[in-house]
Amino acid sequence: MVNRTAIRVLLIEDDPEDIELLQRYLRDDARHEYAIGTAERLEEGLARLDSFKADVLLLDISLPDSHGISTFHKAFSRAPDVPIVLLTGMEDEKLALEAVKSGAQDYLNKREVSSRVISRAISYAIWRKKAEDLLKREALHREFIANASHELRTPIAAIKASAETLGRSLTAPNPDRELVRIIESQAERLRGLVEYLLDLSMLESGQRPALPESISLQAFLPEFVAGFGLLAKKKKVKIDWKAPPGFKVWIDRSHLDRILQNLVDNAIKFSPAGGEIHIEGKPSGEVGLISVRDSGVGMPKDQIPLLFQEFADKAARRTKGRGTGLGLLLVKGLLGANGGRIEAASSPGKGMTFTFTVPLGR
Numbered sequence: 001m002v003n004r005t006a007i008r009v010l011l012i013e014d015d016p017e018d019i020e021l022l023q024r025y026l027r028d029d030a031r032h033e034y035a036i037g038t039a040e041r042l043e044e045g046l047a048r049l050d051s052f053k054a055d056v057l058l059l060d061i062s063l064p065d066s067h068g069i070s071t072f073h074k075a076f077s078r079a080p081d082v083p084i085v086l087l088t089g090m091e092d093e094k095l096a097l098e099a100v101k102s103g104a105q106d107y108l109n110k111r112e113v114s115s116r117v118i119s120r121a122i123s124y125a126i127w128r129k130k131a132e133d134l135l136k137r138e139a140l141h142r143e144f145i146a147n148a149s150h151e152l153r154t155p156i157a158a159i160k161a162s163a164e165t166l167g168r169s170l171t172a173p174n175p176d177r178e179l180v181r182i183i184e185s186q187a188e189r190l191r192g193l194v195e196y197l198l199d200l201s202m203l204e205s206g207q208r209p210a211l212p213e214s215i216s217l218q219a220f221l222p223e224f225v226a227g228f229g230l231l232a233k234k235k236k237v238k239i240d241w242k243a244p245p246g247f248k249v250w251i252d253r254s255h256l257d258r259i260l261q262n263l264v265d266n267a268i269k270f271s272p273a274g275g276e277i278h279i280e281g282k283p284s285g286e287v288g289l290i291s292v293r294d295s296g297v298g299m300p301k302d303q304i305p306l307l308f309q310e311f312a313d314k315a316a317r318r319t320k321g322r323g324t325g326l327g328l329l330l331v332k333g334l335l336g337a338n339g340g341r342i343e344a345a346s347s348p349g350k351g352m353t354f355t356f357t358v359p360l361g362r
Ligand SMILES: Nc1ncnc2c1ncn2[C@@H]1O[C@H](COP(=O)(O)OP(=O)(O)OP(=O)(O)O)[C@@H](O)[C@H]1O
Pocket: 192, 262, 266, 267, 270, 294, 296, 297, 298, 299, 307, 316, 317, 318, 319, 320, 321, 322, 323, 324, 325, 326, 327, 328, 329, 351, 352
């Protein structure tokens, strides 16, 4: 299909023959239309940048007023948002590669150019620049979330501590006690949210990579389950576990702990008194499978996919709990960092099963 929106090419090149040739190649390209601007000197070209509104810069690196890699650096610092394709001679190929490492999108050897080659280089350069910008924006976004979460920790801790102190000083019939209790519990909820956000952004940015090790579930689970003793007793639920001897998984120990903490915490939260929770580990082909099954309220099948979706409808993700609604997202992120995946199954009223895969231990 012919694209009728002209691509605006600013060609900075001093050799009249090359200018003529490149213009002809662009005219011969049947797939795109080009609006071409030319300049023979770097300064002249850079001065035209804004008014010309170039979609792409074709830049000869040897110009009357600039030579070598500094030609690229000057253009890049003046036009960081415009994709740049360098035009080189045989002898500058090393320089051009260096420029590509510093942010140029591509380079073309002028002696090897054809209509097809130049057309493709221009399209790729434009798309590559868009993709690079998107990645850069995502990284900035993650960094912003990490910084903001970090900054929020201190004031939230101060609110919590002040509310606790205030709460202790108010004695029984004082009606303000309820208000202070609300401040305290909401500050705690806020703290949980901020911790999840911080953890998720650390995981996504790779700042806190997984350090996997071989873990025997027969050794890990008894202590893990014992840690829930008090809560299970209070909620009158039973937790048991089973895993074959010698079954090992390859995962970061603190991540395994947090994944299971979140799943068992949910299972307890959504189970009635007298409920049962089963944790089971077993090998399945090339991977290990670990499941947490409860006999609680469950959830409708059509809502299950939303559980692991970022920014999914909050109503679907947090119908019954009083938590942050981010626990399962963190679980998914932690598993991703360890080469695992999670699935959920449920029949309403009959409970829920979360099953995740992890690489086998050695
Ligand atoms: N075992 C379960 N049985 C029934 N519903 C569940 C179960 N586990 C999760 N859910 C549903 O999925 C929602 C999201 O769970 P998730 O762990 O992400 O957040 P949360 O438990 O609400 O908050 P937090 O984990 O911060 O305490 C829950 O609010 C609940 O509606």
